Amino acid sequence: MIPNVTMTSLKDKISAFSFKDILLPIFGILVFIALWQVGASRVHTSLGEFPGPVVVYEQWNGLVAEHQNERLKEEKFYVRQEERIAERQAQDPNYVGTLRDYTGKPTFFDQIFTSLYTVLAGFGLASLIAIPLGILIGLNRSVYSALNPVIQVFKPVSPLAWLPLVTMVVSASYVSDDPMFSKSFLTSMFTVTLCCMWPTLINTAVGVAAVEKDLLNVSKVLRLGWMTHVLKIVIPSAIPLMFTGLRLSLGIAWMVLIAAEMLAQNPGLGKFVWDEFQNGSSNSLGRIMVAVLMIGFIGYVLDRVMLTIQRFVSWDKTQVLR
Amino acid sequence: MATHLDISHISIEFPTPKGPFKALDNVSLKIEKGEFVSLIGHSGCGKSTVLNIVAGLYDATEGGILLDGREVKGPGPERAVVFQNHSLLPWLTAYQNVELAVKQVFRKTKTKKEMHDWIMHNLELVHMTHAADKRPDEISGGMKQRVGIARALAMEPSVLLMDEPFGALDALTRAHLQDSLMEIQKDLNNTVIMITHDVDEAVLLSDRIVMMTNGPAATIGEVLQVDLERPRERLALANDPKYIDYRKQVLTFLYEKQRKVEPIQAVTKSKKMATSAKVANA
Numbered sequence: 031m032i033p034n035v036t037m038t039s040l041k042d043k044i045s046a047f048s049f050k051d052i053l054l055p056i057f058g059i060l061v062f063i064a065l066w067q068v069g070a071s072r073v074h075t076s077l078g079e080f081p082g083p084v085v086v087y088e089q090w091n092g093l094v095a096e097h098q099n100e101r102l103k104e105e106k107f108y109v110r111q112e113e114r115i116a117e118r119q120a121q122d123p124n125y126v127g128t129l130r131d132y133t134g135k136p137t138f139f140d141q142i143f144t145s146l147y148t149v150l151a152g153f154g155l156a157s158l159i160a161i162p163l164g165i166l167i168g169l170n171r172s173v174y175s176a177l178n179p180v181i182q183v184f185k186p187v188s189p190l191a192w193l194p195l196v197t198m199v200v201s202a203s204y205v206s207d208d209p210m211f212s213k214s215f216l217t218s219m220f221t222v223t224l225c226c227m228w229p230t231l232i233n234t235a236v237g238v239a240a241v242e243k244d245l246l247n248v249s250k251v252l253r254l255g256w257m258t259h260v261l262k263i264v265i266p267s268a269i270p271l272m273f274t275g276l277r278l279s280l281g282i283a284w285m286v287l288i289a290a291e292m293l294a295q296n297p298g299l300g301k302f303v304w305d306e307f308q309n310g311s312s313n314s315l316g317r318i319m320v321a322v323l324m325i326g327f328i329g330y331v332l333d334r335v336m337l338t339i340q341r342f343v344s345w346d347k348t349q350v351l352r
Numbered sequence: 353m354a355t356h357l358d359i360s361h362i363s364i365e366f367p368t369p370k371g372p373f374k375a376l377d378n379v380s381l382k383i384e385k386g387e388f389v390s391l392i393g394h395s396g397c398g399k400s401t402v403l404n405i406v407a408g409l410y411d412a413t414e415g416g417i418l419l420d421g422r423e424v425k426g427p428g429p430e431r432a433v434v435f436q437n438h439s440l441l442p443w444l445t446a447y448q449n450v451e452l453a454v455k456q457v458f459r460k461t462k463t464k465k466e467m468h469d470w471i472m473h474n475l476e477l478v479h480m481t482h483a484a485d486k487r488p489d490e491i492s493g494g495m496k497q498r499v500g501i502a503r504a505l506a507m508e509p510s511v512l513l514m515d516e517p518f519g520a521l522d523a524l525t526r527a528h529l530q531d532s533l534m535e536i537q538k539d540l541n542n543t544v545i546m547i548t549h550d551v552d553e554a555v556l557l558s559d560r561i562v563m564m565t566n567g568p569a570a571t572i573g574e575v576l577q578v579d580l581e582r583p584r585e586r587l588a589l590a591n592d593p594k595y596i597d598y599r600k601q602v603l604t605f606l607y608e609k610q611r612k613v614e615p616i617q618a619v620t621k622s623k624k625m626a627t628s629a630k631v632a633n634a
Contacts, residue, residue: 244439247409250427252456252507262452266443345443345487 081316086323089316097137104132136297138317142324145287145298148215149332152222153283157276159223160230164275165260167231168238168268185228189221189286193293196220214296221290226283233275237268266345273340280336284329299325355418356385356543357511362405362415364398375401377569378415381562383511386541390554392602393564393573394612399547402564403515406545407433419510429457432509436516438496440488446499447484450474453503474506475499477536494525498532505536514546518553527586530556538583551606555598556584563605566612574605 063083073080081089108129115127136144167174200216241264249259265272291300303321306314359381365372375398383389391399404410406417408427417424424431432453440449450471458467475481478498488496497517504512517533518526530553537544537557548554554561561576578598580589589595 242439244435244437245441247407247427247433247435248439248441250409251407251429251431251433252453253428254452254456258456262444263441266441346489 075315077310077315078312081319085316086319089313090320092313093138093317093320097139100134100137103134107132107134138302138320141298141302142328144215144296145291145300146328148218148291148296148298149222149280149283149287151215152219152287153226153280155219156223156227156279156283157230160227160275160279161234161272164231164234164272165238165264165268168235169260169264174235174239181228181231184224185232187225189225189289190293192221192224193217193290196224197294212296214291214294217294218287218290218296218298218300221294222283222286225286226279229278229282230272230275233271233278234268237271237275238264240271241267269344270340270346273336273344277333277336277340280332281329284325284332288325354384355382356387356420357383357406357545358418358421359383359402359406360415360418362402362412362417364401364405364410365413374569375567376405376412377571379571380415381572381575383543383545385543388537388544388546388557388559390546390548390558390561391564392548392551392554392561392606393570394566394606394610395549396567397564398567398570399564400515403433403513403545403547406511407431407513409433429453429507430510432504432507432512434497434500434504434512434514434517436519438488438493438500440496440499440503442488445485445487446475446480446491446502447471449488449499450503450506454506457507470506474502477505477539478502478532492525494521494529497521497529501529501533501536505540505542510543512542512544514544516547516549519549526550526553531586533557534582534584551599551602554602555580555595556586556589561598561602563602563610566610573610576601 067082067084070080070082079085111127111129115125115129118125118127163177167177197213197217200213200220204211204213204216245263245267249263254262287298288300288303290296291298292304293300295301295304299321303318306317306321359379362376362379363374364376365374367373379402381389391402393399401410405412408417408424408431411425419430440446441452444452451467454462454467454471454474458470462470472481472484475484478501480495480498480502483491483495483499488499491499497520501517504514518529521529534557536542546554546557555578558578561578562572563574563576564570565573576598580592580594580598
């Protein structure tokens with residue numbers, strides 16, 4: 031009898047789990063797609079009907095095909111070059127050929143990749159500045175009082191306001207004949223850094239300042255040195271809030287990046303959206319919608335990655351993270 | 353015997369918005385080496401404040417602390433503290449928590465191997481070797497407090513300060529830990545100051561019980577010498593006339609001489625004041 035009872039209750043649990051965690055989300059997505067289809071057909075623009083799910087799906091296939099096509103062209107391009115060089119060398123053994131880079135235009139997927147490393151560079155730089163500074167501010171009330179007004183003023187500034195300034199500074203100061211990074215990349219990256227560092231900075235500072243008094247007393251009784259105190263007591267106890275900040279920062283970084291790429295013409299998703307908008311063909315709105323969904327999806331994945339890192343790093347395994 | 357720890361005429365005032373609040377007034381106490389002294393009193397009477405001053409976490413406004421004839425300033429591992437709520441670092445295992453203290457104190461005098469043995473020895477003392485690799489949230493409240501005691505003992509303190517070490521535990525666990533503490537005390541013969549509000553605990557464990565008057569401006573009311581044979585056995589003592597008499601003396605002090613006769617309103621008010629004093633001090 032008893033095992034039977036537990037079996038049924040286990041079954042109940044599993045079905046309750048799958049209902050809440052799988053069926054309900056699928057239901058939500060289906061309802062959204064239906065509303066989207068109905069709503070989209072009623073919106074007319076100069077470029078035709080607003081793209082519904084079916085059109086967007088077709089455009090997605092188109093973009094995938096374009097990408098594969100482009101890769102094939104690239105491959106052929108290199109094969110052709112090699113053949114030509116080999117031919118010349120057969121006639122003249124002293125001939126040294128040079129392989130030229132393929133200069134085809136970046137596809138949608140190349141642009142996703144560009145956006146990803148730009149955002150990670152900007153976010154990484156922001157974290158490198160914000161975490162140590164946040165720790166310093168959290169530890170020392172005087173530093174906090176001195177820096178707080180500056181932080182509060184810069185925190186709400188829109189990326190579009192920073193962009194012209196960053197562009198001009200990068201143009202003026204990054205002058206090199208053989209640049210390692212393109213200027214558009216640097217401009218986008220620095221704009222992302224400037225806009226996304228604040229949540230990490232503030233949350234780290236708050237986390238550091240909120241270390242339990244008892245633990246501070248332990249540190250005092252042990253006479254821990256400054257470094258040990260920070261490494262063993264302050265940072266671990268600030269980690270939960272630090273990650274809250276990092277996740278907020280990464281979210282902002284990704285949003286800011288799209289805007290920055292549009293204006294800085296960094297060849298990422300922002301530029302893709304802008305180019306399609308300027309292009310204004312009958313496919314444009316559908317392609318932009320593909321980009322919108324892709325931007326959302328990548329933003330979601332980035333947040334999940336941060337969450338996974340947080341779960342791994344955090345000592346408090348009982349903490350509910352979502 | 354010579355005085356080991358001399359608490360000499362200490363008073364402390366905390367600034368509050370309504371002016372300074374005098375929590376302690378002229379507290380003096382001489383403690384010998386190897387003596388176990390309990391401080392008992394109603395909550396809010398400043399017994400924890402005395403301990404915090406000895407620990408160096410608070411600075412006395414007047415008077416000072418002499419340890420072996422030398423004045424002590426600021427906290428240090430020679431006055432190790434067992435905190436009421438264990439205060440283990442939640443991100444470290446039991447072993448690592450003790451290790452942090454051992455590394456800090458014996459970094460220069462012990463080799464790695466010696467430090468490891470010393471950590472294990474202290475965990476052994478409190479019977480916690482089996483959970484050495486567990487984190488605080490994986491063990492019970494009593495076990496956490498044991499690790500807290502191991503950490504304090506591992507510092508080899510001249511004075512062990514215990515701030516209501518068993519206050520947050522259930523009665524059975526508490527009795528168990530008291531027995532453990534007596535056992536450890538028999539071997540190590542530490543000098544201990546323990547804060548408690550439990551009369552039985554005070555009589556069972558102490559050589560002397562220091563009874564504090566109610567605050568504000570609390571001070572020492574009476575001191576009771578407990579001359580009971582060691583080792584002490586809680587069951588045998590239950591019917592021991594001397595034990596019963598000691599117990600009665602402490603109870604008489606607490607509930608007749610120093611009875612708290614504040615109405616509820618005033619109690620909350622004075623609590624508020626104590627908290628604001630703490631905040632202001634922090």
